[in-house]
Amino acid sequence: MTESPANSTSRLQPLHEGVDLSAVDRSIRKRAGGMLLLDYDGTLAPFVEQRDRAFPYPGIREMLGELIAQHRTRVVIISGRAVEDLRPLLGIDPLPEIWGSHGWERLHADGRYEGPNFTFQQKQILDSEWDWLQKHFDAARLEHKPASVALHWRGQPAETQTHMQEVLGERWNRYRTDPALDLHAFDGGLELRAAGKNKGDAVRTLLHEIMEGDVVAYCGDDATDEDAFEALEGRGLRVLVRGTPRPSHADVLCPPPDALIGFLSLWMEGD
Ligand SMILES: [Mg+2]
Known part of the structure; x- marks a missing residue:
């Protein structure tokens, strides 16, 4: 990690007009309830040659653990990887809720597991x-x-x-x-x-399970996250985690790891 990141939205970059970062900052700080949806590879963890060594950026694991312990934010990982694949990489105890295999699997935060319901x-x-x-x-x-x-x-x-x-x-x-x-x-x-499931399906299901005023954000980096961004249209902040912009449905750009760590820190604080 480089210098201590600002605990705010100051390192996020708007990707379209109409993004009010100070309003986003306020809504996260003052939220009564919130849900933070996170892709894994390329978002929480850098890409590495060996897939089974793709551990989170330094500091991320501890921050997620604390966010979960605070019980103020529902943390959900949504990934193309299998749930069993993510478990050792995340290394968090207790684990957050995990949607694996592009939404085919769901491990609830209380340990209940739902496997794929194929045709x-x-x-x-x-x-x-x-x-x-x-x-x-x-x-x-x-x-x-x-x-x-x-x-x-x-x-x-x-x-x-x-x-x-x-x-x-x-x-x-x-x-x-x-x-x-x-x-x-x-x-x-x-x-x-x-075929037939994507990260957008996971987001739509989750949006039905929260309170109307809950603050929601989704952080992701690649094409499969665009389905999630679309599903969150008008209902939450879409955060594109990468160094440079690309055509996307996201609202803000968040270069990892510093801007991402700053964004997660904001969720850990509160007024
Ligand atoms: Mg990814």
Whole structure:
């Protein structure tokens, strides 16, 4: 961390006209109740080569722990990662509420867990593709997540990678036009996901569960957070956590980690 950040909105940058930062500052300080929605990768934690080492920026973990302990703000993590994946990375006890797998999973703050409610067709396809993957590839290259299955070829010899891509591409081509599934190419592999849920669905559900006057903000960095920003239109502050602006539905830009730490500090204070 560099110098101590200002506990205010002073480091946020408006992304459109009509953003009144001092009004935002006041509403957060004077709130009776509040809900802070947070993406994980790229927002609370910097991107690193090893995904399982993507720990929060220094100071973030302690701040979230304190915010939760204050009981004045409902803290909710909304991520594309599986809940089980986030648990050790967050390292907070007690954990906040977590929506994982792009909204397919929900771990309540009291520990109750709701798993994915797939359609029969989605479940059938994910199960059968998992069986097929196991028959055709080494188990070490496979990943079975709550709402997806994936094959990883990173680190394999170039020839093997090409072969894996071809075999899988031919098999999964059938799902390219299937609205029940999404094909997601990532660096070093391909993933088949159940489609139909996004972070916006999670935000809409959460907005139904709070009081009318509760102050709400969502902090996120990438394209999947735009669904959440849209869902929050007119109801909360949309915070784009990145160094430079890009086309977005967000209201303010918040360069991490300093501006983000300043913004979280503001939620910890109160009048
Ligand atoms: Mg992110």
